[in-house]
Amino acid sequence: MPDTLVTAAAPPVDLEPQLLALGRELSERRSPLHAATRGAYDRAMALAASDPQLRAALFRLVDVAPACAGSAELAEHLAAYLEELDEPAPPVALGTRAATSPLARRATGRVAATLVRSMAGRFIVGESVAAAAPVLGRLWQRNTAVTVDLLGEATVTPAEGEAYARRCHEALISLTAASKAWPERPLLERDGIGRLPRVNLSVKVTALTPLTRAEAPDRGRLDAARHLRALLRRAKELNAHLHVDMESMASRELILELVLDLLDEPEFADGPSTGLVLQAYLRDSEELLDRILERTAAAQRAVPLTVRLVKGAYWDHETIEAAQNGWTPPVWTDKAESDRCFERLTRRLLDAHPLVRTAIASHNLRSVAHAVAYARHVGLQPRDFELQVLRGLGDDLQDALAAAGLRGRTYCPVGDMVAGMAYLVRRLLENTSNTSFLASRASGSDLEELLRRP
Amino acid sequence: MTDFRNEPFLELRRAHERDRLIAALDAFDAAPPIEVPVIVGGERRVDPTAASVDPGMPDRVVAAATTATPAEVDAAVEAAGAAARVWGGMPAAERAAILARAAGELRSRRYELAALAVRECAKPWVEADIDVCEAIDFLEYYSRRAVLLDAGPELIQLPGERNTLHYRPRGVSAVIAPWNFPIAIATGMTAAGLATGNAVCLKPAEQSPACAFALVEALERAGVPAGAIALLPGEGDVGAALADHPGVHTIAFTGSGAVGLEILRRAAEPRDGRRHLKRVVAEMGGKNCLIVDADADLDDVVPAVLASAFGFAGQKCSAASRVLVHERVADVLSERLRGSLETLLVGQAETFGTDVPPLIEGASRDRVERVVAEAVQAGAEAERVRRLPDGDGFFSAPTVVFGAPPESFVVREEIFGPVVTVEPVASVDAACDIVDAQAHALTGGLFSRNPRTIAAVARRTPVGNLYVNRGTTGSMVGRQPFGGNRLSGTGTKAGGPDYLLHFVEPVVVTENTVRHGLAP
Numbered sequence: 024m025p026d027t028l029v030t031a032a033a034p035p036v037d038l039e040p041q042l043l044a045l046g047r048e049l050s051e052r053r054s055p056l057h058a059a060t061r062g063a064y065d066r067a068m069a070l071a072a073s074d075p076q077l078r079a080a081l082f083r084l085v086d087v088a089p090a091c092a093g094s095a096e097l098a099e100h101l102a103a104y105l106e107e108l109d110e111p112a113p114p115v116a117l118g119t120r121a122a123t124s125p126l127a128r129r130a131t132g133r134v135a136a137t138l139v140r141s142m143a144g145r146f147i148v149g150e151s152v153a154a155a156a157p158v159l160g161r162l163w164q165r166n167t168a169v170t171v172d173l174l175g176e177a178t179v180t181p182a183e184g185e186a187y188a189r190r191c192h193e194a195l196i197s198l199t200a201a202s203k204a205w206p207e208r209p210l211l212e213r214d215g216i217g218r219l220p221r222v223n224l225s226v227k228v229t230a231l232t233p234l235t236r237a238e239a240p241d242r243g244r245l246d247a248a249r250h251l252r253a254l255l256r257r258a259k260e261l262n263a264h265l266h267v268d269m270e271s272m273a274s275r276e277l278i279l280e281l282v283l284d285l286l287d288e289p290e291f292a293d294g295p296s297t298g299l300v301l302q303a304y305l306r307d308s309e310e311l312l313d314r315i316l317e318r319t320a321a322a323q324r325a326v327p328l329t330v331r332l333v334k335g336a337y338w339d340h341e342t343i344e345a346a347q348n349g350w351t352p353p354v355w356t357d358k359a360e361s362d363r364c365f366e367r368l369t370r371r372l373l374d375a376h377p378l379v380r381t382a383i384a385s386h387n388l389r390s391v392a393h394a395v396a397y398a399r400h401v402g403l404q405p406r407d408f409e410l411q412v413l414r415g416l417g418d419d420l421q422d423a424l425a426a427a428g429l430r431g432r433t434y435c436p437v438g439d440m441v442a443g444m445a446y447l448v449r450r451l452l453e454n455t456s457n458t459s460f461l462a463s464r465a466s467g468s469d470l471e472e473l474l475r476r477p
Numbered sequence: 478m479t480d481f482r483n484e485p486f487l488e489l490r491r492a493h494e495r496d497r498l499i500a501a502l503d504a505f506d507a508a509p510p511i512e513v514p515v516i517v518g519g520e521r522r523v524d525p526t527a528a529s530v531d532p533g534m535p536d537r538v539v540a541a542a543t544t545a546t547p548a549e550v551d552a553a554v555e556a557a558g559a560a561a562r563v564w565g566g567m568p569a570a571e572r573a574a575i576l577a578r579a580a581g582e583l584r585s586r587r588y589e590l591a592a593l594a595v596r597e598c599a600k601p602w603v604e605a606d607i608d609v610c611e612a613i614d615f616l617e618y619y620s621r622r623a624v625l626l627d628a629g630p631e632l633i634q635l636p637g638e639r640n641t642l643h644y645r646p647r648g649v650s651a652v653i654a655p656w657n658f659p660i661a662i663a664t665g666m667t668a669a670g671l672a673t674g675n676a677v678c679l680k681p682a683e684q685s686p687a688c689a690f691a692l693v694e695a696l697e698r699a700g701v702p703a704g705a706i707a708l709l710p711g712e713g714d715v716g717a718a719l720a721d722h723p724g725v726h727t728i729a730f731t732g733s734g735a736v737g738l739e740i741l742r743r744a745a746e747p748r749d750g751r752r753h754l755k756r757v758v759a760e761m762g763g764k765n766c767l768i769v770d771a772d773a774d775l776d777d778v779v780p781a782v783l784a785s786a787f788g789f790a791g792q793k794c795s796a797a798s799r800v801l802v803h804e805r806v807a808d809v810l811s812e813r814l815r816g817s818l819e820t821l822l823v824g825q826a827e828t829f830g831t832d833v834p835p836l837i838e839g840a841s842r843d844r845v846e847r848v849v850a851e852a853v854q855a856g857a858e859a860e861r862v863r864r865l866p867d868g869d870g871f872f873s874a875p876t877v878v879f880g881a882p883p884e885s886f887v888v889r890e891e892i893f894g895p896v897v898t899v900e901p902v903a904s905v906d907a908a909c910d911i912v913d914a915q916a917h918a919l920t921g922g923l924f925s926r927n928p929r930t931i932a933a934v935a936r937r938t939p940v941g942n943l944y945v946n947r948g949t950t951g952s953m954v955g956r957q958p959f960g961g962n963r964l965s966g967t968g969t970k971a972g973g974p975d976y977l978l979h980f981v982e983p984v985v986v987t988e989n990t991v992r993h994g995l996a997p
């Protein structure tokens with residue numbers, strides 16, 4: 024496909040050397056082993072990455088764990104998943120055998136449950152905001168800002184939407200209280216444009232409304248608007264930042280129009296600080312950015328919109344759905360295309376400063392180094408753009424960013440295991456997909472190779 | 478010929494596709510009602526006596542249909558008999574090319590046809606589009622399968638003899654079609670008959686004559702010869718006369734159990750000096766159960782139940798009508814289902830986002846209301862959507878029934894409306910026992926995350942189509958061949974590899990090739 028946009032905004036040739044140097048620097052600054060959960064988790068991930076069937080079995084186990092009534096039931100599921108493997112690996116054969124006697128079965132189940140819990144513990148900061156608060160405080164202390172995401176089950180009833188909205192309000196209030204005790208961190212609290220809120224909450228629109236209908240975005244938009252408007256008021260009152268996550272194609276138009284419309288309302292002209300997400304894996308992400316920039320310019324709000332640039336977390340879902348319906352996938356099919364698109368959008372977003380604030384969210388050292396190098400190239404200060412990582416996936420990068428004097432923020436999911444399952448499975452899938460940066464690095468790929476232009 | 482691929486659905490999540498459909502509907506509404514003729518031997522007679530109306534606004538006449546007379550039924554079968562010899566004598570590949578052209582005709586009119594299904598049957602847009610796609614699929618799929626079938630299977634060959642098996646068309650097929658998939662099912666049964674070289678006399682449902690007419694137009698334009706396709710609009714008496722006609726060899730029927738059984742019974746009686754056994758392909762009702770195990774992901778179960786029970790207001794033979802849920806999760810699921818009922822938009826089919834359209838006619842609505850009232854009288858609790866649109870459309874509130882006595886009508890009989898019962902069960906096995914005790918066996922659903930449970934249910938279920946961890950509706954041609962067992966049907970699978978066998982007769986030719994001890 025001829026891509027005129029690539030040539031129009033081709034990276035300056037002289038960016039590569041600085042980019043490589045930055046990538047090497049960040050790589051060296053990465054903290055060594057992180058967290059206590061590493062052992063079991065790493066072994067499980069290595070096993071999963073080695074065999075796609077085993078990987079599927081592992082994910083299904085994680086997925087079903089919260090629905091199992093006890094360790095025997097979990098072991099029964101584990102045994103059933105392992106039975107489906109073509110050639111069970113040695114530890115697997117053990118698992119199958121273990122599930123035969125009731126006593127052994129409970130023991131296997133307990134081991135599996137521990138494994139699942141330890142995986143969850145890696146990605147989920149705490150069961151509640153209160154439980155998570157000390158962790159968030161420690162991150163802040165180490166010069167990393169946070170955004171909190173409240174995990175939830177799918178919203179299928181209005182009451183569930185209300186309950187999620189209520190949790191969001193409570194989270195804003197309790198985070199505000201907790202953040203009062205945090206020490207001053209100048210890099211995290213002010214950029215060239217103005218003040219940056221300490222409290223930052225990421226919300227999912229499909230958790231606010233049960234009315235997501237891909238063919239009727241207005242239904243969900245009108246329903247979610249009530250809740251989101253109230254949350255924006257709350258955020259404004261508390262001086263907090265509200266970030267609206269982007270989800271799958273089924274809700275994309277709903278979310279984009281919802282946020283842009285609400286921000287046009289006069290009461291939000293002077294706050295709160297708000298953000299939305301742009302997914303570079305979408306083939307039409309450049310046009311979406313056009314739309315966002317046009318609407319933002321027209322809105323003339325006192326507080327600029329924050330755009331979090333991501334690659335996109337629903338790649339498998341979008342690809343499968345498109346195949347089943349006979350559609351051209353809305354996402355790129357070659358990983359490098361997503362990476363290149365991410366870089367194009369990075370440059371366009373940083374060019375748009377200060378109309379929008381940019382947050383680059385990636386664990387890919389190349390993508391991150393590119394953003395930093397380009398920001399420097401166009402004369403932006405470190406405080407003028409943000410780099411975001413996910414808890415459990417980007418912990419070492421987060422520390423490297425802080426050590427390099429860059430402004431980082433970690434996305435911290437909060438909630439119980441049942442609610443967190445969909446999130447957890449998505450992260451695990453991502454982390455062991457053979458196209459993923461983290462998986463390539465874990466399997467020992469050469470740094471220069473990883474930093475090469477996509 | 479290229480490999481079969483399902484026709485892509487419109488990507489209705491994109492605004493420009495929705496705009497095109499709305500424009501098509503505007504154009505449709507601006508035109509006068511469609512005049513549906515009787516078509517016999519390529520001749521049309523237009524003298525409308527019956528109307529199809531918009532179920533959401535019964536004042537709006539969608540089509541004015543001419544009713545076929547008994548003489549026209551006779552003439553149609555006779556013309557079909559003659560045409561069948563020509564059509565059936567054509568190479569299968571030529572017939573396939575014509576049917577592929579007919580698919581192209583439908584494809585080129587897909588926006589307009591979807592608008593027609595919206596108006597004539599109150600199919601919401603998403604489902605109207607699916608109906609058009611499925612019709613295209615049937616033409617493309619059966620025409621390909623017919624070419625493969627024509628090659629005949631391999632037989633064992635020994636020296637000195639040549640054995641061949643080929644399939645002959647049976648002659649004249651009567652197609653008696655329903656209104657609930659107004660384009661797709663009529664097209665499927667018709668395409669199967671035509672692809673295998675039979676002539677077809679099509680009797681559409683009286684509620685959807687214009688959808689059937691669109692199909693016949695496409696076939697005619699594509700080059701199906703006059704006489705090989707007849708259109709005989711009318712009520713049940715026209716269908717009965719057609720099915721009874723001695724010149725008919727195969728009857729393809731989709732509809733109610735009562736009519737289907739009557740057709741089967743009459744087809745079996747040798748009368749009128751007939752020289753053949755009529756074959757009946759009958760697709761009848763269901764009483765479909767969706768089993769929910771304790772380990773199911775309720776986040777998925779709730780939307781699947783809503784879609785399966787209330788999609789197109791439950792007017793699908795595949796619709797879920799009983800949820801058999803493991804007692805451990807019954808309360809939670811019931812609670813979430815109750816709450817989710819409020820999210821259903823009952824509205825006009827033309828409104829994007831409508832979840833539940835009106836029922837096809839007033840009588841259906843009245844019947845459903847009676848069933849719900851009786852269930853409540855019998856001590857059940859009925860949770861219903863409270864907001865219904867104004868006007869005199871045939872709307873019926875989606876209903877979840879809890880605590881219905883096991884012997885009550887709502888639990889035992891097909892309802893064909895937006896009603897589903899929820900019944901706690903002690904185990905998946907207990908649920909299977911319930912399914913096993915039923916007379917119907919069309920579709921079934923299972924939500925479980927244990928592969929052993931899934932395998933066990935798949936082994937013992939009597940249903941024709943078992944759907945695991947998804948809704949029970951929406952079968953796709955070539956991917957989920959569709960049809961029921963027991964009293965649900967003759968066990969045939971529409972859109973499957975062996976469906977066409979019901980429209981042909983096998984002939985085996987054995988030639989002795991030995992001449993004076995010499996075999997070539």
Ligand SMILES: Cc1cc2nc3c(=O)[nH]c(=O)nc-3n(C[C@H](O)[C@H](O)[C@H](O)COP(=O)(O)OP(=O)(O)OC[C@H]3O[C@@H](n4cnc5c(N)ncnc54)[C@H](O)[C@@H]3O)c2cc1C
Binds near residue numbers: 359
């Ligand atoms: C702070 C933060 C917030 C986030 N918020 C959101 C959000 O709101 N919405 C959202 O959707 N995601 C969100 N994500 C997830 C993000 O979209 C990515 O899934 C994740 O960050 C992995 O990308 P990467 O650049 O880190 O890693 P990489 O390994 O470089 O990239 C992996 C990504 O590449 C893409 N990809 C994989 N295979 C292919 C292929 N064959 N062809 C084309 N592309 C492919 C996928 O998007 C995949 O996630 C967030 C991530 C972070 C760090």
